[in-house]
Amino acid sequence: MSGTHGKKTNANRTRSAAVPGSTPLRALDAQQLRVLGSVGREWRRVSAEPEVWREALPVDPDLGALPTPAQITPARFGRVVPVSPFGPTTSRGAAPPTRTPAPPAPPGEGPTSPVPAPLRPSGAGGRVRRVLLGPALANTAIARERMRKIVALPVLSADALSSVAYGPEAMLAVLVLAGSAGLGYSIPVAATIAFLMLAIGVSYRQTIRAYPHGGGSYIVATDNLGRVPGLIAAAGLMTDYILTVAVSIAAGVAAITSAVPSLDSSAVLLGVAAIAVLLACNLRGIRQAGAIFAAPTYAFVIAMLALIAAGLSDAAGRDFHRVPPPPVDSTEALGVLLVMRAFASGATAMTGIEAISNAVPAFKPVEWRNARTTLTWMIGLLVVLFAGIVALVHLLGILPRSGETVLSQLAHHNYGSGPMYVFTQAATAAVLLLAANTAFNDFPRVLSLLARDDHAPRLFARMGDRLAFSNGIILLSVAAGLVYVAFDGRTASLIPLYAVGVFLAFTLSQSGMVVHWWRLRDRHWRKSLLFNAVGAVLSAVVLVTAGITKFTEGAWVALVAVVLFLYVTTHIRRHYDTVAAALRLQRHSIELPRRAIAPRVEVPPRSVESSRDPDHPRNPEAFARTGKAGEREEAEEVPEEIRHLTLVLIETLDRAGMRALAYAASLQQPVLVVHVSTAAHEAERFRDQWRLWGDHLPLQELLSPYRAVIAPLVNYIEALHHQRPDLTLTVILPEIVMCQRRYSALHSRTARRLRRALRPLRKVVVTTVPFHV
Numbered sequence: 001m002s003g004t005h006g007k008k009t010n011a012n013r014t015r016s017a018a019v020p021g022s023t024p025l026r027a028l029d030a031q032q033l034r035v036l037g038s039v040g041r042e043w044r045r046v047s048a049e050p051e052v053w054r055e056a057l058p059v060d061p062d063l064g065a066l067p068t069p070a071q072i073t074p075a076r077f078g079r080v081v082p083v084s085p086f087g088p089t090t091s092r093g094a095a096p097p098t099r100t101p102a103p104p105a106p107p108g109e110g111p112t113s114p115v116p117a118p119l120r121p122s123g124a125g126g127r128v129r130r131v132l133l134g135p136a137l138a139n140t141a142i143a144r145e146r147m148r149k150i151v152a153l154p155v156l157s158a159d160a161l162s163s164v165a166y167g168p169e170a171m172l173a174v175l176v177l178a179g180s181a182g183l184g185y186s187i188p189v190a191a192t193i194a195f196l197m198l199a200i201g202v203s204y205r206q207t208i209r210a211y212p213h214g215g216g217s218y219i220v221a222t223d224n225l226g227r228v229p230g231l232i233a234a235a236g237l238m239t240d241y242i243l244t245v246a247v248s249i250a251a252g253v254a255a256i257t258s259a260v261p262s263l264d265s266s267a268v269l270l271g272v273a274a275i276a277v278l279l280a281c282n283l284r285g286i287r288q289a290g291a292i293f294a295a296p297t298y299a300f301v302i303a304m305l306a307l308i309a310a311g312l313s314d315a316a317g318r319d320f321h322r323v324p325p326p327p328v329d330s331t332e333a334l335g336v337l338l339v340m341r342a343f344a345s346g347a348t349a350m351t352g353i354e355a356i357s358n359a360v361p362a363f364k365p366v367e368w369r370n371a372r373t374t375l376t377w378m379i380g381l382l383v384v385l386f387a388g389i390v391a392l393v394h395l396l397g398i399l400p401r402s403g404e405t406v407l408s409q410l411a412h413h414n415y416g417s418g419p420m421y422v423f424t425q426a427a428t429a430a431v432l433l434l435a436a437n438t439a440f441n442d443f444p445r446v447l448s449l450l451a452r453d454d455h456a457p458r459l460f461a462r463m464g465d466r467l468a469f470s471n472g473i474i475l476l477s478v479a480a481g482l483v484y485v486a487f488d489g490r491t492a493s494l495i496p497l498y499a500v501g502v503f504l505a506f507t508l509s510q511s512g513m514v515v516h517w518w519r520l521r522d523r524h525w526r527k528s529l530l531f532n533a534v535g536a537v538l539s540a541v542v543l544v545t546a547g548i549t550k551f552t553e554g555a556w557v558a559l560v561a562v563v564l565f566l567y568v569t570t571h572i573r574r575h576y577d578t579v580a581a582a583l584r585l586q587r588h589s590i591e592l593p594r595r596a597i598a599p600r601v602e603v604p605p606r607s608v609e610s611s612r613d614p615d616h617p618r619n620p621e622a623f624a625r626t627g628k629a630g631e632r633e634e635a636e637e638v639p640e641e642i643r644h645l646t647l648v649l650i651e652t653l654d655r656a657g658m659r660a661l662a663y664a665a666s667l668q669q670p671v672l673v674v675h676v677s678t679a680a681h682e683a684e685r686f687r688d689q690w691r692l693w694g695d696h697l698p699l700q701e702l703l704s705p706y707r708a709v710i711a712p713l714v715n716y717i718e719a720l721h722h723q724r725p726d727l728t729l730t731v732i733l734p735e736i737v738m739c740q741r742r743y744s745a746l747h748s749r750t751a752r753r754l755r756r757a758l759r760p761l762r763k764v765v766v767t768t769v770p771f772h773v
Contacts, residue, residue, distance in 0.1 A: 025652065025682040033692060035585040036653060040694030047665060047696055048598035054698045056599040056670040058645055059724050061700040146364045149374050154297030156359055157378040159244055159352030159438035161301060162431045164385045166251045167193075167349025168393060169406040170495050174342035176399055179330030183399075185339055190390040193346050194383050196538050200350060201379030203510050203535030204357045205372050206528045210516055212368035216358035217509035218446055222453075224512035224519075228566070231455065233512075235565035236504035237354070237446055239558050241439035243498050244351060245480035248439075249274050250491040251405075252432030258408040259425045267489045272481055274433045279477040282440040283470055300431035301381060303424045307407075308388035310414045315395045325397035337549060344499050344546035349386055351502045352435075353379070354509065358442045436480070444472025454576035455569040457746050496554035499546040503539050504562065510536035575743050579736065582773045583654040597665045644669040645720070646730045648697075649713065649754075651675070653689050656734035656771035661697065663769050664732050673699045674716065676709050709750065714757045721761055728763045735768035 028036065147155060171189060175182040207220060217237055222230025249271040257264040315321075332338055356375045363370040389410070392398075398409045407428055415421040444460070448469050451461035460471050487493040513532035517525045547555055648664045650657045650673055664671050675690075677683035683701050690699055704712045720729060733751050738744065755766040 025677070025685055027685060028653075028689060032585055033689075035587055036689065036693050038587055039585060039658060040692065040696070043696045044694055046597055050694075050696050050698075053599055053671060053696070057672060057698055058643070058670055058727060059672070059720055061672055061698065061720075146367075147362055148364055149370050149377075151294055152356070152359075152363055152370070152374050153377055154294040156355045156362075156374065156438055156441065157352070157381070158297045158431060158435040159248065159355060160350070160378055160382050161297065161352075161385065162248060162251075162428075162435035163349040163351055164304065164382070164389050165255070165405070165407055165428050165432055166247070166491055166495070167346050167386065168389045169400050170348055171342045171346030171390075172393065172406065173400045173492070174338065174345050176328055177330070177332040178334035178338055179328045180325070181330070181334045182338065182342075183325060183328070185334075185342070186390060186394055189339065189343050189346060190387065192343060193349065194387050196347065196542070197350055197353070197379060197383050197386070199531070199538055200353055200506060200510075200535050201375060201382075203513065203532045204354060205375060206517075206531055207357050207509065207513055208360060208368050208372050208375065209528075210513065210520075211357070212360065214358065214360040214445075216442070216446060216449075217354060217505040217512075218449055220512040220516070221508040224515040225508065229508050229512070231566050231569050232562060233505045233508040234446055234450060234455075234569075235562040236501040236508070237358075238443060238565065239501035239561050240351060240498070240505065241443035241446075241476065242479045242483060243494060243501065243558075244439040245275065245278075245436035245476065246484040246487070247348075247491060247494045247498055248432050248435040249480075249484055250487075250489045250494055252429045252435075253489055254405055254491055255408070255425055255429035255432060258404045259422070259429075261403065268485060271484050271489045275436075275477055275481050275484065278434070278436055278440060279473060282437065282473050296427065296430035296434050299423075299427040301385070303427040304385050304388070306420070307410060307414060307424055308385070308392060311392040311396065311410065312388075314414065315392075320395065322395050323397040325399050328399065340545045341549040344542055344549055345495060347503070347542050347546075348495060348498050349382070351498065352438050353382075354502075354505065355438045355442050358445060362441070439480075440473055440476060443476045444469030447472040447475070450569065454573050456572060459748065493554070496550040497558050499542065499550070500555045500558040501562070503543040503546060506539035507536055507543050510539055572746060575746060579773050583652075583656055583736075583771070585653075585655055585658065597668065599670050600668045642728050643726060644730060645724070645727045646671045646732060647717065647720075648673045648732045649675075649750075650734070653686075653693060656736060656769075659771060660732055660734035660769040665697065667730075669730075671697050673697050674702065674713065675699065676702045676704050676712055678704050678709075710753050710757055713754060717758060717764065718761065721764065725763070728765065730765045730767065731758065733766070733768050735770050737770045737772045739772070 168190070171193075172183070172186060175186055175189070211219060217233040218230050221233040252274065253267045253270050256270065257267060263270065356371050356378065360367050360371045363374070389407070392410055393406060396410065396413055398406060398413070400406055401409075408425060411421045411424040415424070447456055447460045450456040451458050460469065460475070462471065463469060483494070510532045514529055514536060517529035517532065547559065551559075644667075646664045646667060646669050648660055648671060650660065661673070675683075675686055677686060680703065683703055687701065700716075702712045702716055717729060717731065720727075731754070733754070735751050736747055738747070751766070751768050758764045758766055
């Protein structure tokens with residue numbers, strides 16, 4: 001186990017490494033920039049000149065770097081650029097500042113080049129992950145991961161289009177309670193829902209125009225209505241996305257069991273397996289998931305259009321005379337409340353309409369224009385399919401019944417049990433199982449926005465190896481799987497929970513757009529305001545209707561989930577605000593020794609015996625050989641045999657980071673500061689802050705185009721170790737120490753992960769400088 005020295009923390013307190021994080025580097029405000037300059041002047045007063053620190057470095061820091069942006073341009077025939085852990089390239093994203101090169105090691109004091117291969121290969125877990133998910137994608141590959149309209153339409157519209165498989169049936173299941181009289185209202189209710197689809201679709205076209213970089217309900221409501229309405233909209237959206245996965249999987253499994261009744265007892269197992277497949281596919285990235293899911297969606301559209309055409313052709317042969325439905329006993333009185341319940345149930349066919357406005361950045365340029373075109377096609381197809389299915393059900397007199405879906409009955413009526421029936425059921429099952437992919441695209445994106453605004457743990461703001469928000473995808477899969485199992489995979493049990501969340505988000509989003517146009521008042525603002533106002537009113541009507549009529553059937557669960565979400569996110573934001581306030585730089589908050597700090601560069605005396613004998617344990621070359629082979633133990637047992645290099649890993653120049661720098665400098669050993677940036681603009685921002693502070697210590701910036709933090713650090717430290725195996729490398733990290741354990745999940749555990757990764761390396765010490773909050 002790696003040793004530690006210096007400042008230790010209470011073992012009973014929660015620890016969370018503050019550096020180096022994976023969230024974007026945040027800009028300092030004007031007041032913090034002034035204080036940073038003031039702290040830099042204090043450093044200049046008590047510390048040695050920067051050149052002294054640089055000349056004291058016993059290593060050449062420009063090694064072991066990941067590729068520069070110019071080196072990670074995707075190749076012609078692939079999006080993946082292989083990364084060699086070590087190389088001679090500089091780690092800076094831009095031209096490095098002039099630096100006095102580190103002096104070469106004296107003869108016999110250890111090799112400086114070439115840099116050898118890594119100490120150990122990737123672990124078994126890493127190799128399995130690469131086989132299942134594929135190699136990591138560089139940041140520059142994100143443009144190629146974006147979707148064309150022909151791919152975006154099935155990927156982002158699968159949820160909305162597939163809902164025609166259960167939306168009309170949910171509406172009829174309520175109307176049939178009033179007998180034949182209730183069924184007579186199916187056409188008027190369906191016509192109202194179709195009009196609502198058009199109104200909401202046109203409203204979201206205005207949203208995309210106003211927010212060309214992505215304007216989901218959370219962003220629109222937050223910008224125009226405030227933080228709390230934005231969080232409520234996000235709660236509705238995320239509840240809807242979780243239920244989208246559960247309901248889509250349940251409906252897809254129902255389509256399978258309608259065709260193969262013997263599988264009904266395995267419905268829950270089939271649904272869980274489908275969620276696992278969706279998880280694996282989406283972890284591979286947006287474009288690969290789109291390529292997988294495009295075909296089933298198009299197959300479903302073709303199957304539905306063919307079914308509608310066949311049904312209407314058959315009805316035309318009998319002059320569109322309606323086939324009377326079988327007699328139904330009335331169990332409830334026909335009234336306004338029952339019709340409103342049917343309207344709210346049928347409106348579940350609108351879920352997923354907002355998906356395109358949420359995912360505008362996922363389109364190829366011009367993003368907003370392609371998104372609007374895709375949305376128009378989606379709304380057109382949705383209205384045609386919904387109206388066509390309801391018309392066929394009305395003309396053929398088909399009623400919902402247990403054991404077989406309405407679509408299965410329609411297909412049986414038109415095709416019998418032939419190949420077209422099998423194709424229709426297979427396409428329906430496939431698109432319903434894969435329709436949940438819309439939620440897998442949007443749920444992690446909304447969660448990442450919440451994390452960037454400090455309303456969710458910051459780990460959800462990080463993209464994974466495949467340029468997808470992997471942590472959010474995993475969370476969605478787990479939550480949807482639990483809901484699916486809890487309700488035994490039954491669509492009828494899940495539908496009542498469904499409409500509240502999505503129409504809550506619709507209402508707040510469209511209301512926010514009304515405020516937006518009223519404030520902006522640009523060209524055509526009155527027309528845009530009217531469209532959004534109509535959408536807001538209609539969405540509010542559905543929301544109130546669903547909340548009242550379905551409250552006892554399960555809508556209360558969605559409402560409770562929204563309240564709990566609001567409670568949790570506000571407390572997370574309050575915690576992050578508290579930590580940020582504690583980390584803000586303050587004048588005279590950095591305690592530095594009053595004596596001048598300068599590195600000790602004298603070389604300890606060595607005996608003639610150790611310098612001449614190539615196999616003596618004090619000879620660094622001998623130690624390098626024996627250390628690799630594992631044939632001898634480390635020989636440093638007295639102070640004069642230990643030679644130091646201190647590495648300080650810094651994420652931000654806040655109070656915790658400054659305390660770690662001051663602690664490292666006070667040891668009077670050669671110091672090298674290492675900063676990992678996941679993007680070139682972040683590296684430039686940190687470099688500007690570093691110069692403002694005064695550039696008092698040598699800095700090495702590592703640009704990690706694959707968004708990883710631990711791996712670049714481990715590779716770089718291994719490179720330094722191979723360059724000078726005689727040195728003892730002391731790795732220092734600032735660490736936030738929380739007194740309340742429940743907040744531990746809100747902070748990264750970089751120190752623990754780094755210590756575990758570096759444990760196999762000899763002569764590497766990892767220590768933390770705690771900052772108590």
